[in-house]
Amino acid sequence: MNKVTENLRKTAAKLLQDKEVDMVIGYGLGSEAVRTQPVFITSPDDVDKLVWNPFCVNGLTKYLSDMKDHPGKMAVVVKGCDSRGIYRLAQDSIIPRDKVVVIGIPCAGQLSYTKLASKIDVSGQLKDVEEKGEDVVIKTSKGDFTVKKSEVFLDKCTTCEHHNPVVADHVVGDAINTCPTPDNYDEIKKYEAMSPEEKAKFWLSQFGRCIRCYACRNTCPGCTCRECVFDAIKPDWVGKEIDVSENELFHLTRAFHLAGRCVDCGECDRVCPMDIPIRLLNKKLLKDCKELFNMETPGSTEEGGSVIGQYRLEDPEEFM
Amino acid sequence: MADKSLKKDQVKNLLNKIAQSNQLIAPILSDGITLFKPVQSGEGVVLDYQNAVVPPKDFFFPQSEKMFSYDMSDPSWAIKPEEGVPNRVLFGARPCDVKSILLLDKVFDAEFRDDFYIDKRNKTTIVAISCNDCRHTCFCGAFGISPGKAEGADLLLTDLGDRYLVEVLTDKGETLAANCSDLFSNDDGSGAAAKEKATAPALEKQMKIDLEGVKAKLDNMFDHPMWAAESLRCIGCGTCTFVCPTCHCFDIVDFNNQSSVGYRYRCADSCQFANFTRAAGGHQPRPSKMERTRQRFMHKLRYFVDRYGDFGCVGCGRCLEKCPVNLDIAQIINKVKEVG
Numbered sequence A: 001m002n003k004v005t006e007n008l009r010k011t012a013a014k015l016l017q018d019k020e021v022d023m024v025i026g027y028g029l030g031s032e033a034v035r036t037q038p039v040f041i042t043s044p045d046d047v048d049k050l051v052w053n054p055f056c057v058n059g060l061t062k063y064l065s066d067m068k069d070h071p072g073k074m075a076v077v078v079k080g081c082d083s084r085g086i087y088r089l090a091q092d093s094i095i096p097r098d099k100v101v102v103i104g105i106p107c108a109g110q111l112s113y114t115k116l117a118s119k120i121d122v123s124g125q126l127k128d129v130e131e132k133g134e135d136v137v138i139k140t141s142k143g144d145f146t147v148k149k150s151e152v153f154l155d156k157c158t159t160c161e162h163h164n165p166v167v168a169d170h171v172v173g174d175a176i177n178t179c180p181t182p183d184n185y186d187e188i189k190k191y192e193a194m195s196p197e198e199k200a201k202f203w204l205s206q207f208g209r210c211i212r213c214y215a216c217r218n219t220c221p222g223c224t225c226r227e228c229v230f231d232a233i234k235p236d237w238v239g240k241e242i243d244v245s246e247n248e249l250f251h252l253t254r255a256f257h258l259a260g261r262c263v264d265c266g267e268c269d270r271v272c273p274m275d276i277p278i279r280l281l282n283k284k285l286l287k288d289c290k291e292l293f294n295m296e297t298p299g300s301t302e303e304g305g306s307v308i309g310q311y312r313l314e315d316p317e318e319f320m
Numbered sequence B: 001m002a003d004k005s006l007k008k009d010q011v012k013n014l015l016n017k018i019a020q021s022n023q024l025i026a027p028i029l030s031d032g033i034t035l036f037k038p039v040q041s042g043e044g045v046v047l048d049y050q051n052a053v054v055p056p057k058d059f060f061f062p063q064s065e066k067m068f069s070y071d072m073s074d075p076s077w078a079i080k081p082e083e084g085v086p087n088r089v090l091f092g093a094r095p096c097d098v099k100s101i102l103l104l105d106k107v108f109d110a111e112f113r114d115d116f117y118i119d120k121r122n123k124t125t126i127v128a129i130s131c132n133d134c135r136h137t138c139f140c141g142a143f144g145i146s147p148g149k150a151e152g153a154d155l156l157l158t159d160l161g162d163r164y165l166v167e168v169l170t171d172k173g174e175t176l177a178a179n180c181s182d183l184f185s186n187d188d189g190s191g192a193a194a195k196e197k198a199t200a201p202a203l204e205k206q207m208k209i210d211l212e213g214v215k216a217k218l219d220n221m222f223d224h225p226m227w228a229a230e231s232l233r234c235i236g237c238g239t240c241t242f243v244c245p246t247c248h249c250f251d252i253v254d255f256n257n258q259s260s261v262g263y264r265y266r267c268a269d270s271c272q273f274a275n276f277t278r279a280a281g282g283h284q285p286r287p288s289k290m291e292r293t294r295q296r297f298m299h300k301l302r303y304f305v306d307r308y309g310d311f312g313c314v315g316c317g318r319c320l321e322k323c324p325v326n327l328d329i330a331q332i333i334n335k336v337k338e339v340g
């Protein structure tokens, strides 16, 4: 067992024993070697179910919103990127900051299930993971596999802004000192350079295959409306029909609702079963907000506030 | 009809020929993922894929489909029915997906006859293809499906390296084969043994899930605490149900843009959505994730058996691969067997 897992279990056990919280939301072993599943621990006897390894891809903050009526306090495990979701939820008044105990884990990067499954047999049970320089050795009941980390990182981790959580009541694990690789938005610039026709062709083909499962919305810490506009029946702002025009309306509406609010956790992009690059839309909005309004990544600080929700005299208005 | 043989380099010709007189639906690589699409010719068709992200169910039960349209400025107020589909060939379907269509038949073409479905079903010839390799999430064997058999298909192709073995399974298949007979030769008798060898790796690789006793156990598990525990991590998306080849729930909606013309359509709905069971007046028989998670697994593994005598899952593995929170039906089956 790694040190972080050990300390995580100790921290969780203490929080539960001291009745500081009555639930700890974290990661447990998954049904396959390179997956974890969110677990909800309510007794100190069960903390052994908690793990920390490079397969802790899920963002867990959205569960706080689902359980906002939960009577007691809850602890949640966050990585750097997810930690911004804590401030998102607090700033949106979804869940008061003092109802949550944040267990922050400095994170060097998470590995993609899809990428791993295309390289190795992931179907066994995980026995151990060892990091060896550039490589990771994944020991499973179906054999040991050595993989080059850089080939299987989640895309978002290669330009991670906060390896260390921006907020944590308890930090488990050593701080990560590698300098964050700044995102120079090269990929976004490539899309910006396209002609309107090329952009339309690319995006309509992507939107066309959306199956409107709403996994992207349901996992998003910024999507917390009591009734989502896409669920409204009367009036049905966006039809339930699955076709490219309704799908486009869905995607663009969702993008605008997240403009200046998306914490860039990348979860929507990860969960999409149809591999629609949702993150490109969010990144474009982030880039614009940064360039036009000098905004930091939403959720980075306690104060924050949304670009759309505030007004400053010096705001640019060249588009008016 | 005796088994046939098709040279590898003739597949494209076969597809082109089929496309001349039918709508051809086949798996292609589209922006990095494999999907079934209507295609004009054999160009770009991939047959060595491992399960399309969404099943070909869409061509029998589309995710959205118009039922009829109307124009109220027309004095007769006539309802205009939708036109049916042309004759079609679904090419390259995997055995699990073919079996799922037999299961959909039990829903849409039995006690209640669904004309929309039946029209598409009648006009479609299914050419299946055996699996030589499979995904690590496949477990069709649990449901008596085999990588080298395709009950429900009209023709079955098996990749034997330099050629395909072509088995003619139905009259519809025979008609199709007869129309393309110039492309086939007779199998020299070695096909059957070669097929067994070719499909053995898939059989070996797939997950072994044993369903013995699961249904009987579920009969008494409606109130089991397991459902609440497992449902906690579910985010209530429609992924598992929309990628499932056997899920068939739908909603019916009228579209009228405040003008005299409009139409009625139906579209797939998901029992995992909170508003799926919300009734007029606000009544909600499945108020929490617990009821919704239970419903999905119970429907597949218990209610479907009660109603139709077969499991409502074909072990394609899509839902467990795509579920964002690793709520894995194979793991659930094993847990059902373990819990007290």
Ligand code: SF4
Pocket (backbone or CB within 6 Å): A079, A080, A081, A082, A107, A108, A109, A110, A154, A156, A157, A158, A160, A161, A162, A163, A164
């Ligand atoms: S983006 Fe950063 S904090 Fe988030 S998973 Fe990747 S490396 Fe970890």
Ligand code: SF4
Pocket (backbone or CB within 6 Å): A209, A210, A211, A212, A213, A214, A215, A216, A217, A271, A272, A273, A274, A275, A276, A278
């Ligand atoms: S997760 Fe993907 S397929 Fe599902 S609604 Fe979002 S964009 Fe569409």
Ligand code: SF4
Pocket (backbone or CB within 6 Å): A216, A219, A220, A221, A222, A223, A258, A261, A262, A263, A264, A265, A266, A267, A268, A269, A282
């Ligand atoms: S829009 Fe996507 S990246 Fe942004 S906060 Fe929501 S889930 Fe995270």
Ligand code: SF4
Pocket (backbone or CB within 6 Å): B233, B234, B235, B236, B237, B238, B239, B240, B241, B272, B322, B323, B324, B325, B326, B327
């Ligand atoms: S089981 Fe998984 S895929 Fe299905 S609704 Fe829940 S989270 Fe979504």
Ligand code: SF4
Pocket (backbone or CB within 6 Å): B240, B243, B244, B245, B246, B247, B300, B312, B313, B314, B315, B316, B317, B318, B319, B320, B329
């Ligand atoms: S329940 Fe899952 S494994 Fe079974 S048929 Fe549906 S998608 Fe495939």
